[in-house]
Structures are given as structure tokens and as C-alpha cells.
Amino acid sequence: xxxxxxxxxxxxxxxxxxxxxxxxxxxxxMDEVWMVVTPHNPHKKKSTLLENHHRLEMVYKATENYDHIxxxxxxxxxxxxxxxxxxxxxxxxxxxxxxFAIIMGEDNLKSFHKWKxxxxxxxxxxxxxxxxxxxxxxxxxxxxxxxxxxxxxxxxEISSTFIRDAIKNKKSVQHLLTPKVWEYIDLMNFYK
Numbered sequence: 558x559x560x561x562x563x564x565x566x567x568x569x570x571x572x573x574x575x576x577x578x579x580x581x582x583x584x585x586x587m588d589e590v591w592m593v594v595t596p597h598n599p600h601k602k603k604s605t606l607l608e609n610h611h612r613l614e615m616v617y618k619a620t621e622n623y624d625h626i627x628x629x630x631x632x633x634x635x636x637x638x639x640x641x642x643x644x645x646x647x648x649x650x651x652x653x654x655x656x657f658a659i660i661m662g663e664d665n666l667k668s669f670h671k672w673k674x675x676x677x678x679x680x681x682x683x684x685x686x687x688x689x690x691x692x693x694x695x696x697x698x699x700x701x702x703x704x705x706x707x708x709x710x711x712x713x714e715i716s717s718t719f720i721r722d723a724i725k726n727k728k729s730v731q732h733l734l735t736p737k738v739w740e741y742i743d744l745m746n747f748y749k
Contacts, residue, residue: 561587561685562629562648563660564641566595567612568605569742570619571720571733573713577687578626580710581660585685590660591629592616593644596637605721607747609633618737640673645682658683663707669699679704688712724748 561581567574570592578590594613597606606612609630616628631648632639641659648657659682661669666686669675678684679702687710699705715733723730725748731739742748 558588558654559586559656559658560652561585561590561658561660562593562644563590564593564595564632564644566606566717567592567616568607568717569612569720569734569738569747570616571715571717571738572735573715573733575619575623575626575735576713577660577710578620579623581685581687581708582625584708584710585706587658587685589625589627591627591631592620593629593632596633596639605748611745611747615738615741618741619735621737642672642674642678645678649681658685660685660687662687662689664689666699666705690714721748 561578563574563578563581565574574592578592581587581590594609594616596609613628613630613633620626620628631651632644635643635647645657645659649655659678661684663686666684669684672678679699682704684705686705686707688707690712700707720730720733724742734742
């Protein structure tokens with residue numbers, strides 16, 4: 558089974574995240590997408606990042622109607638600060654019959670060469686890149702790498718920061734969230 562790992566803080570998870578995960582399922586050779594909730598880094602200022610279990614719960618609520626999209630808390634159990642290469646080694650050992658790939662935005666590809674052991678990642682894992690609107694085009698030598706695949710996907714310009722700010726300013730964001738995620742945020746009084 559081929560699994561795409563879609564990493565993010567998902568603070569909160571919104572319809573754009575779900576659209577991209579679903580698109581990757583239908584327009585690549587992935588059998589499943591796991592939305593890997595990135596834990597709070599204890600060495601960084603918390604700011605508006607919700608606790609890990611709340612963000613995981615929202616991903617559960619956002620994906621419960623999708624049979625092949627699953628939330629993952631795999632990074633919660635790993636030593637912090639954690640690096641993607643360590644997560645990949647851990648998850649590959651835990652699920653030896655699965656083939657894993659990374660899903661990332663085009664903006665992250667620009668800094669991918671700065672990731673810890675990025676060369677090792679590219680030896681063993683494919684990277685599926687979805688388009689993002691970025692301020693400047695920055696070429697890097699990874700764009701033609703055989704393990705990097707660009708996927709024509711909808712450009713969904715919704716940001717979790719925008720949603721948090723809108724809630725804080727008492728603006729409606731229901732249309733940017735799945736109904737159960739909106740209900741959970743409203744019930745818990747998050748981001749106000």
C-alpha cells in the first residue's frame with residue numbers, strides 16, 4: 558500500500574487541506590493519505606497553537622467521511638524537536654509493508670535542501686508537490702529530481718492564520734471549515 562504523508566500543524570484543519578488530500582488520492586498512485594499532525598515544539602513559543610489532542614481531534618472530524626484519508630499522531634510519540642527524516646525512518650519500521658511518500662507545497666520545496674538529511678529522504682521516498690501562489694519564483698536544483706513529482710492540483714488559498722484571525726475578529730469562517738470542525742471550534746471557544 559502506498560501512503561502519502563501530509564504533514565501540518567492543522568491549526569485549524571480547513572477545507573483546503575481536505576481538498577488537497579483528496580486530490581492526491583485521486584490524481585496520484587497513492588492508496589491512502591495520512592494527515593500527520595505536527596506536535597508543538599517545546600522549544601518554540603506557543604502563540605496560538607492549540608494543544609496536540611485538539612488539533613488531532615479536528616483532523617478526525619474533518620476526515621471522518623473519507624475512507625482513505627486518516628489522521629495520524631505518529632509524531633506525538635517521537636523525541637522533540639523532531640525532523641521529517643526521523644519520522645520517515647520510524648514510520649517505515651512500524652509499517653514495513655507500506656510504501657511512504659511525502660506531500661508538500663511548492664513553497665516548502667524551495668527550502669527542502671535545508672531539511673536535515675534531505676538527500677537521504679530523496680534516496681528512499683518520493684515527494685509529491687502541489688502548487689502554491691508564492692511571491693517569487695526561486696529555482697533550485699531539486700525540481701528535476703526523479704523522486705520529485707509535481708501534481709496539478711487546485712490552488713486553495715485558505716490559510717489557518719487567516720481563519721484564526723477572522724475568528725478573533727468575530728468574522729464568519731464556517732464556509733472554510735467542515736461543519737464538525739466548525740462546531741468543535743465554536744463549542745471550545747478556540748481562537749477568540
